[in-house]
Amino acid sequence: MIYVDRLDWDDWNVEHISPHGVSQEDVETACHSPPVLFKQNYKDRFVILAPAPDGRILAVVIEQVPDESEGVYCVFAARPADRTERRFYHQTKGGPTS
Numbered sequence: 001m002i003y004v005d006r007l008d009w010d011d012w013n014v015e016h017i018s019p020h021g022v023s024q025e026d027v028e029t030a031c032h033s034p035p036v037l038f039k040q041n042y043k044d045r046f047v048i049l050a051p052a053p054d055g056r057i058l059a060v061v062i063e064q065v066p067d068e069s070e071g072v073y074c075v076f077a078a079r080p081a082d083r084t085e086r087r088f089y090h091q092t093k094g095g096p097t098s
Helices: 011-020 024-031 083-093
Strands: 006-008 037-040 046-051 057-064 072-080
Touching (some): 006 024, 011 024, 011 072, 024 046, 024 057, 057 083
Parallel strands (some): 006 072
Antiparallel strands (some): 057 072
């Protein structure tokens, strides 16, 4: 399990998530919602599946910021989770799978 203490934001990642209908607040909420479900992808980045404030399940890709303390991550992408990711999230959490 990973612990997200702080997300490192810049103009690039804020602009990169906006076309997906996801705000910085949505991502902050999702990354700080316990328990956070995740899997590690091919670039040692983590894909977090967690709820946004409006109830959507988001898929957020983060990576540990080099030369920062443990728990500081940069957001590379954020979007509403696809059907497979939502199903995985709900099955893991014990909720509905639709």
